[in-house]
Amino acid sequence: MKYHIAVIEDDQNIQNIVSAFLNKEGYEVTVMESAEEGMALWKSNPPHMWIVDIMLPGMDGYEFCKKIRNESEVPIIIVSAKDEEIDKILGLELGGDDYLTKPFSPRELIARIKRIFKRYSPEKTTQETDSDQVVVDQLAIHKHDRRVFWGQAEQDVTTKEFDMLLLFAENVNRAFSREELLIKVWGEDYFGSDRAVDDLVKRIRKKIKDMPLETVWGFGYRLRSKDE
Template sequence: MNYHIAVIEDDKNIQNIVSAFLKKEGYQVSVMDSAEKGIKLWKSNPPDMWIVDIMLPGMDGYEFCKRIRNESEVPIIIISAKDEEIDKILGLELGGDDYLTKPFSPRELMARIKRIFKRYRPVETEPKHEEQVIADELVIDKSDRRVFWIGKEQEVTTKEFDMLLLFAENVNRAFSREELLLSVWGEDYFGSDRAVDDLVKRIRKKLKDIPLETVWGFGYRLRGNKEE
C-alpha cells in the first residue's frame, strides 16, 4: 500500500532530509511548516501517518496531537529537541505513538515508521471472517470493524473499537487498567494508565448509557443482563 505521510516541521533542512527518505521508501509525502496547515490537510486529505515537531510557530505539536487524537487513532510520531523524560511522557500521553529526539538518524525514523504501520495494519494480510459479537444492545462486526449501539451505527476510532470488542467478548469480566493497556495499546506503550480512563470517557460519551462500569481501584467492566 502506498501510504500518505504528512510531516509538520519548520526546519527546512529536516524537512528536505525526511521528505527525501520518505519518497525513496515509496511513500506519498506532504510537508508543511505549521500545525495550522496540518489541520487544514487533516480536513481535506487526511494522511495515514503524521510526523510532528513539538516546537512550532503558533499551535505547538502537543496541541496538534491532542486535536488529532480527539478525532482519530491515526499514527503520530513526535520529533523534538526536547529530550527530558517528562517531555516524552507528555507527548505519548497526548496521543503520540513514538517519540524521536533530535538529532536523529533518518534510517531509524524509517524503521520506526515501518514498525508502526505493521502494527496498525495487520488486517490487510489476514483473511476476512464474517463474525458478529453481540452484548445486549452492543453489536460489533469484527470483519468490517463496525459498531452498532441500540441499532444505530457509531463512528469509533481504532482504539475505541478494540476496547469495545474486548469488553463485548468478555461481558461482566473486570479488566484492570494494566490489562487494558496491554490489550489495546500493546507492549510498546509506556505512558500513564490515564490513557485508559480517557478512552473509556470517550466511549461513554459516544455510546450513551452503555453499561461500562468503573471497578473502583481496579479498572472497568461491561455489565451484561445475565451474570456469567
C-alpha cells in the same frame, strides 16, 4: 496498497530523517512545516496517517489533531519535545493514537506506524458477514468497516476507542487489568503511563453513557452483559 503518510514538522533535520526512513519502508510521504499546510492537504489529498509535531508556527499540533478528529478517524501519531504526562494525556484526549517524545528513534517510529496500520487497515473491505459483527446487548461492532452502534445510533469513536471496545465485546464479562489493556490496545512497545487507559475509558463512557463498562476496583475494567 501504498500508504500515504503526512508529516507536519518544522525542524528540517527531523523532516529529513523521518522522510528518509518512511521512504525506505515504501511509504508515500508528504512533508509540511505548518498545520495550515496540513489542512490544505486534508482537503486535497488526505493521507492514511498523520505524524504531527505539537510546537508549530501558527496553529499548534493539538488544535490540528482536534480539527482532523472532528472529521475522521485517520490515525495520528503525535511527536513532541514535551515529555510531561499531562501533555501526553492531552494529546490522547484530542484523538492521538500514539505519542512519541523527542528525541526518538526513527526505528521506534516505524514500529509504531506498522502496529497502527496492522490494527487500522484502510484497504480492508467494507463488506460484512455475520462473523464480522460482535453484538453485546445494545452494543454492535462491525469489525471490517470499524463502525460502532449503540442501539440504532452510530457512535463516532477514535481508533483506540474502537480497539478497546472490540476487545471488551469479544471478551464480555472478563475483567482486564490496566497493564493488559495497555499491551492489547497500545502494544507491547508502549511505555506511557496506565493513566492512558483510564482516560480512554473515560472518553468511551462520555460518548456511550448507558454502556455497562464497569470499573473493577484496584484492578481494571470489564464490559458487563445484562444477561449475567
